[in-house]
Amino acid sequence: MISLATVRERWSAFLGSFVAVALGVTVVTMSALMLLSGGTGVPERLAGAPVLVRAPTGEQTGGQLAEPRPWEPGHAAQLRRQLADLPGVRAAVADRSFYAQLPGIEQKKGERQGHGWSSAALASYGLHDGRPPTQRDDIALARSYGHQPGEQVTVLTADGPHRFTVSGTLDGPGYYVTDARAEALAGGVRVIGLALESGTPVAQIAAAAERVVIRADGGGEVLTGKSRDALAPQQDEMTRWIGGQVLTAMAALSAFVTVFIVSSTFAFTVAQRRREFGLLRTIGATPKQVRRTVCAEAMTVGVLGAALGAIAGSALAPSVAEVLVDAGLQPEGFTVRSRWWVPCAAVALGAAVALAGAWSASRRAAKVAPMESMREAAVDEQPMTRRRWMVGLVVTALGLGCAVATALADSDTMVLLGLGTATGLTAGLTLLIPALVRPVIGALTRPLARRPGATALLVRENMRTAVRRTSATVAPVLATVTFAVLITSTVQTTETADTDRQAAAVQARTALAPTGTPGLSDAATEEAGLTRNAMLSTTVYGGRGQSALMAVGVGEGFPQLYGHPAPRAGSVVVAESVAAAHGWRSGRSAVVTFEDGRKERLRVVAVLGDEEVPYQLVLPRAVVREHDPSALADVAYRTGEDALPQLGSVLRAHEVSVGSYASSAEAEEDRLVWIFTLMLVAMTAGYTAIAVASTLLTATADRARDLRILRLSGATCGQALRAVAGETVCAVALGAVLGMAVVIPALMGMVHGLRESLGVPVEAVIAWPWVTGAVGGCLVLGLVASVVPAYGLLRGPAGRPDARA
Numbered sequence: 001m002i003s004l005a006t007v008r009e010r011w012s013a014f015l016g017s018f019v020a021v022a023l024g025v026t027v028v029t030m031s032a033l034m035l036l037s038g039g040t041g042v043p044e045r046l047a048g049a050p051v052l053v054r055a056p057t058g059e060q061t062g063g064q065l066a067e068p069r070p071w072e073p074g075h076a077a078q079l080r081r082q083l084a085d086l087p088g089v090r091a092a093v094a095d096r097s098f099y100a101q102l103p104g105i106e107q108k109k110g111e112r113q114g115h116g117w118s119s120a121a122l123a124s125y126g127l128h129d130g131r132p133p134t135q136r137d138d139i140a141l142a143r144s145y146g147h148q149p150g151e152q153v154t155v156l157t158a159d160g161p162h163r164f165t166v167s168g169t170l171d172g173p174g175y176y177v178t179d180a181r182a183e184a185l186a187g188g189v190r191v192i193g194l195a196l197e198s199g200t201p202v203a204q205i206a207a208a209a210e211r212v213v214i215r216a217d218g219g220g221e222v223l224t225g226k227s228r229d230a231l232a233p234q235q236d237e238m239t240r241w242i243g244g245q246v247l248t249a250m251a252a253l254s255a256f257v258t259v260f261i262v263s264s265t266f267a268f269t270v271a272q273r274r275r276e277f278g279l280l281r282t283i284g285a286t287p288k289q290v291r292r293t294v295c296a297e298a299m300t301v302g303v304l305g306a307a308l309g310a311i312a313g314s315a316l317a318p319s320v321a322e323v324l325v326d327a328g329l330q331p332e333g334f335t336v337r338s339r340w341w342v343p344c345a346a347v348a349l350g351a352a353v354a355l356a357g358a359w360s361a362s363r364r365a366a367k368v369a370p371m372e373s374m375r376e377a378a379v380d381e382q383p384m385t386r387r388r389w390m391v392g393l394v395v396t397a398l399g400l401g402c403a404v405a406t407a408l409a410d411s412d413t414m415v416l417l418g419l420g421t422a423t424g425l426t427a428g429l430t431l432l433i434p435a436l437v438r439p440v441i442g443a444l445t446r447p448l449a450r451r452p453g454a455t456a457l458l459v460r461e462n463m464r465t466a467v468r469r470t471s472a473t474v475a476p477v478l479a480t481v482t483f484a485v486l487i488t489s490t491v492q493t494t495e496t497a498d499t500d501r502q503a504a505a506v507q508a509r510t511a512l513a514p515t516g517t518p519g520l521s522d523a524a525t526e527e528a529g530l531t532r533n534a535m536l537s538t539t540v541y542g543g544r545g546q547s548a549l550m551a552v553g554v555g556e557g558f559p560q561l562y563g564h565p566a567p568r569a570g571s572v573v574v575a576e577s578v579a580a581a582h583g584w585r586s587g588r589s590a591v592v593t594f595e596d597g598r599k600e601r602l603r604v605v606a607v608l609g610d611e612e613v614p615y616q617l618v619l620p621r622a623v624v625r626e627h628d629p630s631a632l633a634d635v636a637y638r639t640g641e642d643a644l645p646q647l648g649s650v651l652r653a654h655e656v657s658v659g660s661y662a663s664s665a666e667a668e669e670d671r672l673v674w675i676f677t678l679m680l681v682a683m684t685a686g687y688t689a690i691a692v693a694s695t696l697l698t699a700t701a702d703r704a705r706d707l708r709i710l711r712l713s714g715a716t717c718g719q720a721l722r723a724v725a726g727e728t729v730c731a732v733a734l735g736a737v738l739g740m741a742v743v744i745p746a747l748m749g750m751v752h753g754l755r756e757s758l759g760v761p762v763e764a765v766i767a768w769p770w771v772t773g774a775v776g777g778c779l780v781l782g783l784v785a786s787v788v789p790a791y792g793l794l795r796g797p798a799g800r801p802d803a804r805a
Contacts, residue, residue, distance in 0.1 A: 006293075007300050014301050016694020017265045017354065020687060021305030022312070024258035025350040027683070029313025029343055030320050031251040034330075035244060037321075037337045042228035044172045045115065046095070047124035049193035050202045052228055053083065053209055056219040056546070067234055069541040069548075070188025070597035075218040080192050082212050088200035093193045095119045096186035098630040100175040101156045101517060102145055103650060108235050109518040112630055114157070114175045116182030122193035123172055130168025133178050137162075140176040143169035154650060157185060158630045160523025161650050187628050188597030191231065236331035243329040246676050250683060255353055257687040261476075262357025265694055266298060268472040270361045272698065277368040287366035294365045298358030299351055306350025310343035327675050328668070384435045392431030399424025399742075406749030407756075414753045418490060421746035426482050429738050433471040433478075437734070438464045444730055455719060458710075459726035469699050470731055476691035477735025477778045482742045483684045484774040488767035489747055491677045494754065495663075495670055496765055501611060501758040502662035506561055508533070508637035511661035512644065515652045519632025522625075524651040528644050530636035533557035536621050538628040542592035543582030549592075551617035553624025553631070560639055562613055564606065566620070572602040573618035579607045592617075594627030611758060635661055685774065689781050696728065696785040704793045717794045724790045728782040736775045 007014055046052060055068040071079065076094055084092035100114030101107045117132050117140065130149030133140050139155065147153055151166045155175060170176070177185075196205055206224045213220040223230060270277070277290055285293075317336045324330040402420035409417050429436075445460040463470045512528050514520050525534040536553035543549070558566035567573050572592070574584050584590050584604050593599050600623075608618075624631055637658070638644060644655050656664070663670075710720050747764050755762040 004300060007297055014265070014269075014297070015697065016690050017262045017298070017301050017357070018305045019694075020258045020261040020265075020690050021302050021350050021354050022309040023687070023690075024254040024353065025306045025309025025346045026313040026316065027254040028251045028349060029310050029346040030317045031247040032342045032346065033314070033317045033336050033339065034321055034324075035247050036339060036342070037335065041333070042231050043233060044125060045119065045123045045174055046191065046193060046228070046231055048195075049093075049122040050196060050224060051194040051205050051209055052122075052223045052231060053079070053192045053194070053213060054221045054223055054231060055190045056221070067539075067548075068190050069546050069593055070190050070595065071218045071220075072597045072599070073188065075216065076189040076192070076597065079212070079216050079218065079220070080189075082216070083192060083194060083209055086194075086205060086208050086212070088197050088205055089194050090197045091118075091121060091195040093118045093121055093195065094189045095122065095191040095193060096179075096182045096189060098182060098186035099156075099158050099518070099632060100185075102141075103154060103156060103161075103652065104516070105145060106516070107518055110235055111233070111518065112186075113173065114177065114182065114185060114630075116179040116186070117176045118179050119182075119193075120170070120176055121195050123170075123174075125170060125172035128169045128171045130166070133167045133176060133181075135165070135167075136178060136181055137164050138167040138178065139164035140168040140170055141166065142173045142175075143171065144173070156517060156521060156650075156652065158521055158632055160521045185629055187595035187630060232331075239328065239331045240334075242672055242676075243324055246324075246329055246679060249676075249680060253680060253683055254687075255349070257684065258350075258353050259357045261687060261691045261694070262298065262302075262354050263360060264472060264475060264691055265698075266294065266358040266361035267364070268468065268695055268698065270294065270365045271468045271472075273365075274368050277365050278370055281368060281370040290368070291362040291366040294358060294362035295355060298354045298362070302351040302354025303347070305354070306347040309350060310346045313346065314338070314343050328672055329675065384432075388431055389435070392428050392435075394428075395424055395431065396428030399426075399428055400745065403745040403749040406746070407752035409753050410757060414750060414757070418486075418746050418750045421749060422482055422486050422742055425742040425745065426479060429742065430475045430478060433474050433738070434467045436738070437467050437470050437474070440734055440737075441470070441730055444733060455723050455726060458723045459730060462723070463727055463730060469695075470727075470734075472695045473692065473699070473728075473731040473782070474735045474738070476688040476695070477732050477775075477782075478738045478742070480685050480688040480692075480778055481736050481739025481771070481774045484681050485739065485767060485771050486743045486746055487677055487681055487684075488770045489743065489765060490750060491673060492765040492767055493747065493751060493762070495673075497754045497758055497760070497762045498666075499659065499663045500760050500762070502614060502665070503659040504760050505612060505614075506637060506658055507563070508561060508639050508658050509641075510638045510644075510655050511658050512636040512638065512653050513656050513661050513664065514632075514635075515654050517632075517652045519634055520636060520653055521632065521651070524647065524653045525633055525636045527647055527651060528636060528638075528653065530638060530644075531555060531621075533561060533639060534621070534633040534636035535615075536624050536631050536633045537615070538595055538624050538631045540592045540594055540617060540619075542590055543578070543584070546593065547582070549578060549616045551619055551624070552613075552615040552634075553619050553621035555621045557637070557639065558618070561637055564608060564612070567605055567618055569620055569623065570600075570602060571605040571620075573606045573608060573613075574604050575610050575613065575616045576607055577610050578616045579604070594624075595631070596627045596629075598627060634665070681770070685777065689777065692778055692782055693785040696782055697789060700724065700786050700789045700793070703790075707790060707793050711794060717791070720794055721787055721790055724786050725783055728786045729779065732775065732779045732782055735778065736771075739774075740771070 055071050057068045080092045080094045083089060096116050097112040098114040099112050107113065127140065128143050130140065141147065147166050149166050149168055153164055153166055154161050155164050194205060194209065202224055206222050210222045213222060280290055321330060321334060321336045325332060325334055399421050402417045402424055406414055406417040406421060441460060441463045445456055512520065512530055519537065520534065525531045532555035534555065538551050538553065540549050540551045541547065554566050556566065564573070572590060579585065586604050586607050588604050589601050590604055591599055591601050647653050707720055751762050751764045
């Protein structure tokens with residue numbers, strides 16, 4: 001009962017913890033519901049087949065998400081025939097896909113929306129109008145594209161634009177041509193769909209298909225029901241993976257920062273209530289009872305805040321999912337599925353987080369002696385204990401050590417060490433703030449001491465006297481400035497450095513880049529006269545676990561562009577990390593599977609550093625085109641003096657500088673990273689803003705007696721408010737200075753490491769707008785949280801100093 005009464009009476013002191021827990025549980029609930037909602041499901045064009053057989057999946061190397069490795073052509077044909085012979089199977093369809101696109105219709109890189117007409121039997125939609133394609137130049141396409149049967153349309157393919165006659169329209173997406181035309185345009189077969197006779201049990205056919213696949217040499221996997229969701233497009237899976245990283249980071253950050261805020265809030269509250277705890281000890285309360293009282297207060301705040309957060313998180317999850325879809329962090333068609341146990345678990349987590357945050361403060365409260373009830377002075381005696389000195393210095397030293405290690409680390413560990421630098425220095429300086437307050441505040445206020453009046457003197461002495469209060473205000477400002485500025489500056493610095501590296505690696509004058517298409521067709525590069533300098537990208541499968549590897553086909557211009565000999569027929573150039581992962585060495589052979597399912601044994605003629613060529617394997621262009629009819633060139637470079645000829649609009653290409661292409665090549669990924677960055681910064685700043693406001697609101701409310709004494713001493717209301725505002729300004733200034741003291745070593749270490757790793761000049765990019773925004777936001781919030789309640793306490797004539805606030 002004492003705990004409930006305390007929370008009700010001192011609600012302003014617990015408001016920050018309540019809001020932090022509520023927001024934290026809201027974010028955790030939303031994130032958990034979205035993470036557990038699964039993917040977008042089986043694609044519509046395959047959803048009509050109750051049984052699907054998929055080719056074996058391989059491992060991913062270097063974060064490459066790819067489709068399953070295609071079957072060898074002969075094996076795919078034999079497997080299709082065996083599946084078609086099963087009793088109850090009406091048709092077994094080998095699904096083939098190729099690149100097809102109408103000019104002006106958006107399409108992501110890697111999407112292949114062209115198919116043979118037989119694959120339409122596997123779709124959940126059918127022909128809306130017209131007839132199936134029967135002639136070589138017939139095409140059936142989605143009616144949402146706005147064309148009618150009989151119209152002539154230009155469709156972009158890998159070898160260039162082609163004229164087709166619309167034979168029919170469909171109720172779903174895609175482009176469908178004759179099977180013979182699709183076989184010429186497409187690569188290998190990855191999926192065989194089974195259309196069943198009416199009334200045939202799906203489980204029976206699935207079991208029979210499983211036996212056929214087991215006997216087959218090429219392997220595979222039989223999918224039915226929900227397991228067909230594994231065939232969701234890899235572009236959607238990549239988007240879901242990125243969104244999952246965002247949601248996981250948000251949930252983890254929310255839990256961590258909630259503990260930080262609850263801990264700091266309760267620590268400050270316990271310091272302000274030492275006389276109260278001393279009175280409890282005087283009337284007979286044991287240390288264990290005092291500790292239980294503080295824990296009960298934390299549990300009360302935690303349960304109430306978590307209950308509100310769980311309700312809000314469940315209600316907001318669908319709306320937030322729509323925002324993530326619009327931002328590109330979740331695929332189209334993503335929906336949130338409700339699970340009753342998620343909010344319940346979130347409430348339990350919120351209560352546990354609140355209790356964990358208050359545990360240390362409860363132990364300090366239990367150590368308060370009964371004599372503390374007689375204490376009148378507000379001076380903080382010995383705010384720095386020996387243990388705090390030791391831990392603070394050790395953690396700060398570890399942070400500086402991480403900064404030095406960052407300058408010597410490789411790119412894989414650089415980010416982790418940079419985060420370790422920021423975390424170590426932030427934690428270390430937070431512990432050392434009480435030791436820094438008196439000298440630093442004295443230095444900051446010394447120029448104001450010569451001004452007439454006692455305001456500057458009051459500001460300085462109040463801050464130097466109440467060190468714990470000042471430290472509790474400075475700490476969240478330090479965290480806000482550190483993480484807001486460091487995260488944004490790190491992202492901008494690495495993006496700029498990576499763009500400069502890519503531009504420096506290529507010896508070219510300009511680049512021919514695609515316009516509104518996933519890549520350049522052969523017709524575009526031939527028209528521009530840049531086929532020899534085109535980067536024809538594809539995916540191959542090989543090595544341990546038949547990993548999916550990013551490969552490029554290059555022509556005769558490769559040596560001039562990258563300074564290395566171009567591979568000839570029967571040979572391959574391998575990136576250093578891939579060679580190490582799969583045991584490939586120069587002079588040895590490597591067996592790879594191409595997009596058409598055929599295997600070749602290639603001789604490794606060179607192993608290049610990962611930074612020298614932006615691909616994992618380099619192959620002859622003719623080999624890539626032979627095995628992947630749908631391959632598109634990412635870019636083609638101009639090395640000569642002559643300007644490029646004017647390309648027709650249908651070829652969808654434009655000329656840009658090499659630097660502009662390097663920055664635009666990863667534009668979509670950079671956009672998602674920047675959205676991720678802004679979300680993390682906004683969350684961090686939001687939580688620390690809660691800590692700033694809560695601390696100042698509590699501190700100001702507890703200073704009612706001090707402010708009334710100040711009025712009785714002759715100070716006007718305006719002078720007292722200026723003294724309160726001056727303390728806030730100095731606290732924010734100290735937090736900003738310490739925050740930048742954390743940012744600069746972390747950023748400089750990363751810059752030196754990038755310079756050594758990439759081999760190009762790298763300059764630190766400090767996000768000054770974010771510095772201004774973080775400091776200005778903390779200042780405005782701090783002034784509102786301190787001056788407004790102080791004004792409420794100072795209104796009217798000065799009364800007795802012991803009057804109730």
